[in-house]
Amino acid sequence: MDIVLTFSPEEKDVLRASFGALSSRPVLLSCAVALFLVAPWGMALLRLMSEADEAYDLNFLLLVFSPVLMTGVFFFIVWQQVARSKSAIAFSGEHTYVFNEAGIDLSGPGFNNKLSWSVINKYCTSKFGYLLYIGANPCVFIPLRAFSDAEQRRLFELMLASRF
Incomplete structure (x- = not known):
């Protein structure tokens, strides 16, 4: 089952991802x-x-x-x-992240990337969102406001729990 998140990044997302990476x-x-x-x-x-x-x-x-x-x-x-x-052009429009069994499809202005679950080795959560890592480096920040409801967030957490 695909989990599709659509959101427009904000300045506070960059700060939260940066401080999330530091706090980890x-x-x-x-x-x-x-x-x-x-x-x-x-x-x-x-x-x-x-x-x-x-x-x-x-x-x-x-x-x-x-x-x-x-x-x-x-x-x-x-x-x-x-x-x-x-x-950065990537922060100027709407982002769509699709999480499925194969991996993660990330698309937005100026980028279209696919990540396999095998390259993601850990994640951190905070009261602002989720931060996924490749090695020791943060690679994807998902703000909590990207989730349409609590059920979608629960399904996402179950998907993460099954991977790590």
Whole structure:
């Protein structure tokens, strides 16, 4: 039995797929958060608490500037991902994903792909959708809003459960 999902991708789908891919790799996510958010703010606060009154102006500038800069870099990277997806032709129209016994047929503006179930090695679920993987790389994100009803979603979950 075929399960046919039709939807138009949105910006939030790209973000959710990106963060879903990161969250399935906790070491990579932890490193990114530590590098861009925790370390700069923590070092700036420690420096402020440990220094005496000398060079207070410089310490204050470091306290404000470096964490804000690194946090800005973190969000700039995320924004770039969304900006690139906006300009991609594949995100400009309706997508149709057909799941059947043979595999997955993916079609939309500028692409028409077929994936065999044998290349998909795992999947992750979240409150936003499903992320299918080839090896360690995410390849297909299916937002929950693509399902027409709870029954279609249940059938999809049964299909996934029979494969993995």
